[in-house]
Amino acid sequence: MTEEKKLKLDGNIKLFAEELKLCFSKDDIEEVARDTGFVKRKSKTCAWEFVCLCCFMDVDVANNTLITLCAKLSKKTAILVSNQALDQRLNERCVKFLKNIFEKLLRQTTTNNTSIPNMWDEYFKRIRILDATAFQVPESYKNIYPGSGGCSQASGVKIQLEYELKSVPL
Structure with a gap:
C-alpha cells in the first residue's frame, strides 16, 4: 500500500494538502527535513506524515x-509510533522544519498568485494591505513595552503588518 493511499485526510484540510503537494513533492519535504536536521536517518514515520499530523489531521x-497524537497518526497512516518516539520528534528541529516548509509555501504561493489584473492598472497604481493587532502584556513588562497611557493597562504591544501587493516602479 502506498503512502498516499494509507493517509486519509479530512474535509477542508484536503485543499491545503493539495496546495502543499503542488508546491512540494514528498522528496522536497524530506530534503527540507534533512536540511533542517529534523530527519537524520530513515524511520517508521516520514517527514510528510509528520507534516500531516501537525497540520492536517485536525x-x-x-x-x-502523546497517546492521542500517536493514535491519530496510527489511524490515518496505519503506522504504529510509540509515545517516546513522537516525543523525541517534537523539538526545536521540528519547529525549524515546519517553519521552513510554511515559509517556502507562503513564498511560492504569493509569488505565483499576486498578479493583479491589468484592468485595475488605470485606477490603482499601488495596492497595500494593512493589518494591525494590539494586546495587553503583564505589567512587569511596562519598561520594555509601555502602554499608551490614560486609563489603559500600563504595558501593551501593538503589531502592524503592511504588505505591498502592487506598486508602480519608480
Whole structure:
C-alpha cells in the first residue's frame, strides 16, 4: 500500500494538502527535513506524515497527549509510533522544519498568485494591505513595552503588518 493511499485526510484540510503537494513533492519535504536536521536517518514515520499530523489531521498538537497524537497518526497512516518516539520528534528541529516548509509555501504561493489584473492598472497604481493587532502584556513588562497611557493597562504591544501587493516602479 502506498503512502498516499494509507493517509486519509479530512474535509477542508484536503485543499491545503493539495496546495502543499503542488508546491512540494514528498522528496522536497524530506530534503527540507534533512536540511533542517529534523530527519537524520530513515524511520517508521516520514517527514510528510509528520507534516500531516501537525497540520492536517485536525488535531491540536500543543494541547493533546502523546497517546492521542500517536493514535491519530496510527489511524490515518496505519503506522504504529510509540509515545517516546513522537516525543523525541517534537523539538526545536521540528519547529525549524515546519517553519521552513510554511515559509517556502507562503513564498511560492504569493509569488505565483499576486498578479493583479491589468484592468485595475488605470485606477490603482499601488495596492497595500494593512493589518494591525494590539494586546495587553503583564505589567512587569511596562519598561520594555509601555502602554499608551490614560486609563489603559500600563504595558501593551501593538503589531502592524503592511504588505505591498502592487506598486508602480519608480
